Amino acid sequence: xxxxxxxxxxxxxxxxxxxxxxxxxxxxxxxxxxxxxxxxxxxxxxxxxxxxxxxxxxxxxxxxxxxxxxxxxxxxxxxxxxxxxxxxxxxxxxxxxxxxxxxxxxxxxxxxxxxxxxxxxxxxxxxxxxxxxxxxxxxxxxxxxxxxxxxxxxxxxxxxxxxxxxxxxxxxxxxxxxxxxxxxxxxxxxxxxxxxxxxxxxxxxxxxxxxxxxxxxxxxxxxxxxxxxxxxxxxxxxxxxxxxxxxxxxxxxxxxxxxxxxxxxxxxxxxxxxxxxxxx
Amino acid sequence: xxxxxxxxxxxxxxxxxxxxxxxxxxxxxxxxxxxxxxxxxxxxxxxxxxxxxxxxxxxxxxxxxxxxxxxxxxxxxxxxxxxxxxxxxxxxxxxxxxxxxxxxxxxxxxxxxxxxxxxxxxxxxxxxxxxxxxxxxxxxxxxxxxxxxxxxxxxxxxxxxxxxxxxxxxxxxxxxxxxxxxxxxxxxxxxxxxxxxxxxxxxxxxxxxxxxxxxxxxxxxxxxxxxxxxxxxxxxxxxxxxxxxxxxxxxxxxxxxxxxxxxxxxxxxxxxxxxxxxxxxxxxxxxxxxxxxxxxxxxxxxxxxxxxxxxxxxxxxxxxxxxxxxxxxxxxxxxxxxxx
Numbered sequence: 001x002x003x004x005x006x007x008x009x010x011x012x013x014x015x016x017x018x019x020x021x022x023x024x025x026x027x028x029x030x031x032x033x034x035x036x037x038x039x040x041x042x043x044x045x046x047x048x049x050x051x052x053x054x055x056x057x058x059x060x061x062x063x064x065x066x067x068x069x070x071x072x073x074x075x076x077x078x079x080x081x082x083x084x085x086x087x088x089x090x091x092x093x094x095x096x097x098x099x100x101x102x103x104x105x106x107x108x109x110x111x112x113x114x115x116x117x118x119x120x121x122x123x124x125x126x127x128x129x130x131x132x133x134x135x136x137x138x139x140x141x142x143x144x145x146x147x148x149x150x151x152x153x154x155x156x157x158x159x160x161x162x163x164x165x166x167x168x169x170x171x172x173x174x175x176x177x178x179x180x181x182x183x184x185x186x187x188x189x190x191x192x193x194x195x196x197x198x199x200x201x202x203x204x205x206x207x208x209x210x211x212x213x214x215x216x217x218x219x220x221x222x223x224x225x226x227x228x229x230x231x232x233x234x235x236x237x238x239x240x241x242x243x244x245x246x247x248x249x250x251x252x253x254x255x256x257x258x259x260x261x262x263x264x265x266x267x268x269x270x271x272x273x274x275x276x277x278x279x280x
Numbered sequence: 281x282x283x284x285x286x287x288x289x290x291x292x293x294x295x296x297x298x299x300x301x302x303x304x305x306x307x308x309x310x311x312x313x314x315x316x317x318x319x320x321x322x323x324x325x326x327x328x329x330x331x332x333x334x335x336x337x338x339x340x341x342x343x344x345x346x347x348x349x350x351x352x353x354x355x356x357x358x359x360x361x362x363x364x365x366x367x368x369x370x371x372x373x374x375x376x377x378x379x380x381x382x383x384x385x386x387x388x389x390x391x392x393x394x395x396x397x398x399x400x401x402x403x404x405x406x407x408x409x410x411x412x413x414x415x416x417x418x419x420x421x422x423x424x425x426x427x428x429x430x431x432x433x434x435x436x437x438x439x440x441x442x443x444x445x446x447x448x449x450x451x452x453x454x455x456x457x458x459x460x461x462x463x464x465x466x467x468x469x470x471x472x473x474x475x476x477x478x479x480x481x482x483x484x485x486x487x488x489x490x491x492x493x494x495x496x497x498x499x500x501x502x503x504x505x506x507x508x509x510x511x512x513x514x515x516x517x518x519x520x521x522x523x524x525x526x527x528x529x530x531x532x533x534x535x536x537x538x539x540x541x542x543x544x545x546x547x548x549x550x551x552x553x554x555x556x557x558x559x560x561x562x563x564x565x566x567x568x569x570x571x572x573x574x575x576x577x578x579x580x581x582x583x584x585x586x587x588x589x590x591x592x593x594x595x596x597x598x599x600x601x602x603x604x605x606x607x608x609x610x611x612x613x614x615x616x617x618x619x620x
Binding site: 018031032041111119123127128135148156188209231255259260267 | 331356443551555579592596
């Protein structure tokens with residue numbers, strides 16, 4: 001701890017701190033310009049293909065009404081798939097994390113290594129094989145099919161970060177809960193899960209984001225408009241010649257809302273997730 | 281405790297002989313809660329069985345899932361690469377075995393060399409860009425200043441929004457005639473020619489790389505910043521006392537201390553970048569004239585546009601092989617570095 005800068009009020013007098021803040025804001029402005037542009041274009045009146053104004057001075061929600069009219073159903077599909085993936089991923093991952101963290105599984109290292117290796121498998125390889133399997137099982141163009149496929153991102157991630165958290169729960173706490181004859185299941189539900197709340201929330205948030213953002217499985221495992229996540233809706237928008245960018249950008253904004261909400265509402269969980277991303 | 285000890289001492293002799301082998305096995309004491317005396321050995325055995333059962337119960341769903349959604353696809357893909365798929369395969373169910381025909385076809389195709397070079401350029405370029413900018417920003421954010429935390433969390437946004445959203449937004453920004461970038465370049469007289477970022481064969485790959493760098497910066501900043509925070513302040517103070525300049529402090533304190541984190545970032549970066557699909561499909565769809573086609577996007581095109589799943593699978597397997605090759609080279613280099 002440098003003594004000079006520790007003096008109270010030191011910064012306020014010399015002001016180097018705020019100088020850095022200005023530099024930081026400029027950097028952020030450059031990096032986040034695309035997001036500003038997305039919002040700006042989404043608020044422009046329709047048909048402004050030529051020379052979008054730099055500021056949304058003539059606010060128009062035309063883009064949003066078109067977007068909701070055309071993509072509302074897809075947004076709902078995305079929401080259902082993402083929520084389904086969260087529930088499914090946690091149901092699978094939380095018990096596994098507990099087993100790997102506390103139950104002295106003989107092949108725990110093998111399982112963990114397999115999880116790490118799974119991250120090297122390209123999504124297109126999974127999609128390639130799943131398409132044929134889904135075709136046989138009748139899971140193409142279905143919500144359960146998408147939930148299962150989208151969880152390929154969430155489940156390994158959830159196992160790793162929840163396990164990392166659960167290894168820190170003292171064995172004695174769990175044993176104490178089992179003295180009255182309660183089995184592992186009871187101990188798991190009544191002690192381990194409540195104690196792991198934060199890790200579970202972080203896992204749930206990221207699983208939601210992964211499934212919400214999924215594009216590859218939406219693209220490959222659906223072929224009709226019946227079940228179409230918004231990411232695919234956006235892609236089909238830009239797949240053809242676009243003459244109404246404000247609707248496209250309004251859809252993009254709507255598709256970004258979960259990320260923005262999560263960052264604002266659940267910032268500390270997001271921070272926890274990004275650092276444990278290194279474990280992944 | 282005393283009672284406990286007493287119990288475990290008496291247990292082997294006290295319990296009725298039932299299956300000599302079981303009885304003579306020294307019961308590894310503590311597992312059974314004290315006070316529950318009766319036939320200890322059987323209790324221990326059943327305890328162990330129950331433990332095994334619990335382990336299975338908790339772990340099996342995840343193992344089944346991992347096998348079904350990672351193991352099966354790899355095996356299936358491996359087999360598919362030896363089969364001839366066509367548009368009718370999914371109606372007739374016929375996919376005859378053709379040996380190495382698919383591999384021969386994809387490797388000798390004119391797109392393959394281009395896609396391979398593009399994959400390498402895209403991966404190396406993206407990683408280099410993300411890492412250098414990410415490290416610079418991480419070092420910058422290590423300074424203490426007001427709003428530091430807020431700015432750092434806002435920085436995460438490009439990484440949290442869906443990749444296809446980034447693709448759509450950048451597609452409009454990079455538009456040749458009306459895109460924000462070209463309008464800015466023209467207005468500032470940096471480049472008045474309205475370069476076709478996404479439509480010119482010489483620029484498409486660069487543009488796709490630029491966008492991917494933009495997406496990857498937040499991840500790099502976050503992890504590297506975390507690594508920087510773990511470097512003890514005293515090391516910098518000691519270096520300053522020794523009269524080290526800013527660059528020397530970075531070179532002799534920051535860099536060596538940061539190395540483990542750096543390898544994590546780079547390895548993850550390569551593993552994830554090599555299979556990127558969303559960004560490229562959203563921006564250029566691999567075009568124009570395959571100028572931004574990578575092995576991953578070409579595998580997608582073969583399978584899902586031309587319905588030649590056999591060739592798509594072959595290319596997917598080549599992608600896995602490249603990933604593995606990289607991992608092995610990396611592990612070796614790392615071991616050598618550790619040995620030194």
